Amino acid sequence: MASADILIGIDAGTSVIKAVAFDLRGRQIAAASVPNRYASGADGSATQSLRRTWDDCATALRSLGDKVEGLAARTAALSVTAQGDGTWLVGRDGPVGDAWLWLDARAAPTVERLAASDTDRARFEATGTGLNTCQQGTQMAHMDRHTPALLDGAEVALHCKDWLYLNLTGIRATDPSEASFTFGNFRNRRYDDTVIEALGLSHRRKLLPEIIDGTVTTHPLTAEAAARTGLLEGTPVSLGYVDMVMTALGAGVYGGAGDIACSTIGSTGVHLRAVSSDRVHLNDAGTGYVICLPIPGIVTQVQTNMAATLNLDWILGVAAGILSDVGKPVKHGEMVARLESWLAASAPGQLLYHPYISEAGERGPFVNADARAGFIGLAQHHRFPDLLRAVAEGLGMATRDCYGAMGPMPSELRLTGGAARSPGLRGIVAAALDRPVRVSDRDEAGAAGAAMMAAVANGVYPDMQACIAEWVTPLLGAPEQPDPKLAETYQRLFPAFVAAREALPEAWEKLADARSGASAQEKQEGTQDEP
Numbered sequence: 412m413a414s415a416d417i418l419i420g421i422d423a424g425t426s427v428i429k430a431v432a433f434d435l436r437g438r439q440i441a442a443a444s445v446p447n448r449y450a451s452g453a454d455g456s457a458t459q460s461l462r463r464t465w466d467d468c469a470t471a472l473r474s475l476g477d478k479v480e481g482l483a484a485r486t487a488a489l490s491v492t493a494q495g496d497g498t499w500l501v502g503r504d505g506p507v508g509d510a511w512l513w514l515d516a517r518a519a520p521t522v523e524r525l526a527a528s529d530t531d532r533a534r535f536e537a538t539g540t541g542l543n544t545c546q547q548g549t550q551m552a553h554m555d556r557h558t559p560a561l562l563d564g565a566e567v568a569l570h571c572k573d574w575l576y577l578n579l580t581g582i583r584a585t586d587p588s589e590a591s592f593t594f595g596n597f598r599n600r601r602y603d604d605t606v607i608e609a610l611g612l613s614h615r616r617k618l619l620p621e622i623i624d625g626t627v628t629t630h631p632l633t634a635e636a637a638a639r640t641g642l643l644e645g646t647p648v649s650l651g652y653v654d655m656v657m658t659a660l661g662a663g664v665y666g667g668a669g670d671i672a673c674s675t676i677g678s679t680g681v682h683l684r685a686v687s688s689d690r691v692h693l694n695d696a697g698t699g700y701v702i703c704l705p706i707p708g709i710v711t712q713v714q715t716n717m718a719a720t721l722n723l724d725w726i727l728g729v730a731a732g733i734l735s736d737v738g739k740p741v742k743h744g745e746m747v748a749r750l751e752s753w754l755a756a757s758a759p760g761q762l763l764y765h766p767y768i769s770e771a772g773e774r775g776p777f778v779n780a781d782a783r784a785g786f787i788g789l790a791q792h793h794r795f796p797d798l799l800r801a802v803a804e805g806l807g808m809a810t811r812d813c814y815g816a817m818g819p820m821p822s823e824l825r826l827t828g829g830a831a832r833s834p835g836l837r838g839i840v841a842a843a844l845d846r847p848v849r850v851s852d853r854d855e856a857g858a859a860g861a862a863m864m865a866a867v868a869n870g871v872y873p874d875m876q877a878c879i880a881e882w883v884t885p886l887l888g889a890p891e892q893p894d895p896k897l898a899e900t901y902q903r904l905f906p907a908f909v910a911a912r913e914a915l916p917e918a919w920e921k922l923a924d925a926r927s928g929a930s931a932q933e934k935q936e937g938t939q940d941e942p
Contacts, residue, residue: 415487420858423493431858437882443474455516461506472640490865492651493572500565513545518553534609539701580630588652625649657860669822677828680716692818714813717769754835757796760900763787764805776816781919807843842897847890
């Protein structure tokens, strides 16, 4: 019989579900993935089928079994993480409708109402988390007022990973990270009556599941789940923390001397710093998250940009579109390959660009649905490389802006995501913060973070620190120091970046009103033209 020498991490993202096999010392063996799907509506809805999500998870695990010989007998344990926030309601007979995802914007008026209440600061002081439409608390508060039948038909309100854990083990539970930043207190990792009352959900408290820590508690894989996944009944399963901190854990947010931080600069930007729970900086604006790590007394402060490398995709796409229009079509990959040479062909710090390209506005370190991207300082001599550099520098400025909302700059930044692959972008981010950056060689950081919890829970390591020392630290590259002259340039540029974005909200609002009025007029004229 094969020895149990594999740990499986499941990472169920918004667009793909991955199942990744690691050996007990953290080396990745194989990975399998299944595309995930969600539906969006004109009303701001973004929903996903619970049953299909479980089907896709089971398929990913069976596909992993096709790649790893003897996977079932060799699996010592598995753990699951997934996209955060959102509301996955389950009743007596199964799902209550489709899940509301973190992308769902229908709770916007409820967020505005709750944020204006006298109790919201107390809620923020407990959770460390600003209100947003993506959160389960605001979504449930919106449902309670507008579609109460959804909550009436539910027995428990779960998150995505909790739903998968229920299907794997039969246990209805959530983890300390999502429980505390939504309904609890990050200091004790329990539900908090003040928070639940501030959300107007005291009468719905019975919907909140038990909180379990997957580094301490596991449950066995059920016979039904074993039949669906191809794994063995009784295999220990850990409930991971939310995907943001699992990715950061796997990429190096904790471990080493000084004040460590980790940024995932991909399509969106996620910026986290690990601190003890008694050193959390709660900003006056009431924005960001505080999310527990699976390490006693350690939490992450979090700020997130709605769009990061999406800004680069946009400007490269514009250039590619122009070339195509004049009969010289190029592929996106060809444009990306020119990125470094274009950055080198332009002078730093000549323009400002605010990277708020998302249609949903911005959420870190401020929340404004009307916020939009824009250039400031254009002159006749500027060319495309100057615009591209400004966009890249905008990502660096936005990263610094987010860390500034969490306190002093960290002593070292670990970097992952698309930006980590570009030397030019790494240099810009390092200089913007005036801090060294290190890049992890870990391919699947989220799944690795989840598997690390299973490793600790099942005694492969005595604690998470020992696991980090073997799974994470050896994969970190050497520190890349910021260029002193570039750091000095960005030190002068950053105050202009902040002053401009603080002055722009009125313009954003008027622009949104103008667009809204034009759209309404066009719609009315279109109706009048109908026969």
